[in-house]
Amino acid sequence: MSLKPRQVDFNAVWGSLQETVKSVITLGHVPRQIWSDRFSDVYSLCVAHPESMADRLYAETKQYLIDHVALLLIKVQEDGEDNLIKNYYHYWSQYSRGLFYLHLLYWYLNQQHIRMQKPSDAEMIYGSSDANAGEQLEIKELALEVWKNGMITPLGEKLVKLLLETIDKDRSEHTTLIPIEAIQGTITSFVEVQRFKIKGKLKLYQDLFEEPFLDASGEHFKRDAARLLEERDVSLYMEKVITKVDEELARARKFLHASSLTKVSQRCEQHMVAEHLDFLYSECMNMVQGERKRDLSNMYSLLKSLPNALNILVDTVLDHSKCQGLESIGTLQGDNIHVNFVENLLEVYQKYRQQIQEVFSGDQNFMGALDKACSSVINHRPNKGKTPCRSPELLAKYCDTLLKKSSKGISEAEVDEKLRKSITIFKYIDDKDVFQKFYARMLAKRLIHQQTQSMDAEEAMINRLKQACGYEFTSKLHRMFTDMSVSADLNNKFNAFLKDDSIDLGVNFCIYILQAGAWPFGQAIVTPFSLPQQLVKSVQMFETFYYNRFNGRKLTWLHHLCQAELRLGYLKKPYVVTVQTFQMAILLLFETADSLVCKEIRETLLLNADQFQRHAISLVDSKLLLCDSEELTPEAVLRLNMEYTNKRTRFRITAAIQRESPQEVEHTINSVEEDRKLYLQAAIVRIMKSRKVLKHNALIQEVCAQSKVSFAPSIPMIKKCIEALIDRHYMERTQHSSEEYSYIA
């Protein structure tokens, strides 16, 4: 073949080309040689001399296709309505495949002629090129356009009517007379026919088929819902609706274009769920209270995609878990309240948490509801808010029980696990600083009375608190630990000092030195006491040693925390008894007197009534002392029990140690308010230092955000702190506004 442009006889060439076009579009056999000859015919027509015949070729081809499709339209309808879909699909499959070969045959026309005049993509999108009727299309697109106009336009509505009937039959009888592929192929031909469009590819499919389909389906869903509702059984109804949605989705997958799937399930949910919410909600409470997991999970899956439909279910779960939580801690009694409190709450928490995972796929709405429920249970104030919340104290006591030596029969790993879980409760506590106070007081006692089970466990717990609330929250607790190690060092140095100067104290002495402020003991609890002669030298020597080493410090002896070991030599067997200093002082008085009147003892030792009572009673209860009357009245007479026996040669008088002094509790509670003020002032200074200038509201907001980890501050308290700092020139109001502050360095 020659590539040179030459004169061509259009009619002759088109005559043979048309024969081949017919074979190609009907998938007939085309020998290789014929194919390449016709291929060059297309070329020669396009480059014909003196003038290209491409436009004429295009026009003739278009007309040929129009005639061909008109012929097919007759053939499709030949066998009546029953065979309409089948026939349509048959000719569509043939035509839609054939047009691709045709497109190849017209390669040169497409490539060199049509593409050249095609508008750019930008013009297609922003201009109105689609509407340009005179525009030439590539052959494959042209063929589809011809099919749309010649076949779908006249036949579309009838096809859709038949399709809807067929699908309806599939719904009721789960079978169709027409092969599935014919139904599916017919439906997707409405998409296929538009496939080369740049915009609105799905429009024909949607307008012609999808919309009538969804409307018809909607009517079907309404009828189905009405039928199912007659049984008045929510559980059953939900089961059936879920099955129905699944079925409809499977059907849509079988027949429709993928873009219709969510529309189908939405329509189904609208008519079967959204329009019957009240019916579903009527059983909500019973399902939640009865913990009917399958029902709840069904309800969740039906409601989750409807806007706001879950709220009622979420609220019901919130109320129920809150009631369960309050009930679990409502009637606690006895010595183990703190253990029951924490463990019962954890049980309720774990149960609902697991339920939410299992039944509600861990949905955040429900997790949020559980958080709210826990928070209101844990911060609940009984008696309409008049009784203070005991959670901080009970939780601290729970930790204390676990960290104390006495927690026997429980492994270190179990202790660790329980402490780890207790953080769950801790995180819900609003007044974390109150917890910190109680925790500090109990930690102090564990450290001073050497009741700590394991330093590792103590440290791990403090790290957990630090992680939850930040460094500041635990800094005082850390200072207590520091004092412990500083004291160990001081004891060594003091012993060396005694050795150097050959001093004998007459007693094995050791001491803890606590830094005031870091420990939860106020100065106020120091009561008068006349120190027994045997201890005076120890105190004097240590003070000499200590004041030599440090400048500007003073020591206050906390006798109520001191302990002594006393050997009893007046009994049949020698015993060694560990007592508190006040108990020791009482006992030592009997070295020089056989019997003593209570009043006398108190006056000699300068003990206050409360101190005397507590310690004397513990000695009488332990039978080391005998009393001539039931009550320790000022006139009661005490004497040593010379017949005292004990199976053990070493023992401890413990009763008085464990009693909580009311002053201590009061001190703990009072100090919270003071600490909050200081905390807020430090926070304000910190914020102002980094921000330099800040508006009032922004400052309040940031202070609240920072203190949230420890407590919820009251706005008036923050305002007072701001005023106090302005008075002391840490910050000032700016010149522009009284609502704006600046930091003074």
Place this chain on the structure above:
Amino acid sequence: MPYQQMDDKSDVDSQKPEKMFTLKKWNAVAMWSWDVECDTCAICRVQVMDACLRCQAESKTDNYGKQECVVVWGECNHSFHYCCMSLWVKQNNRCPLCQQEWSIQRMGK
């Protein structure tokens, strides 16, 4: 640990106690604080045993409870946080409580 665990029992059995009571061991507890007339620093209104307000605001740099914020006494015997006083004297070299000229008598240690 400063406390010894209970000794072996030899001392119970062997020694002959001639006295009714023998004090074997005393585990004392004492609290130290700055020897000041007033617990509160008049400049920042925080207890002198605690770090001053500015130091507390920067608590993140204060590592593991080491008290770097010490107390200072003037010749007039009034006492303040050293941090607070050193800022104060830049403005006014007088004691904020008695208006005497400020000179340091001693520092806490």
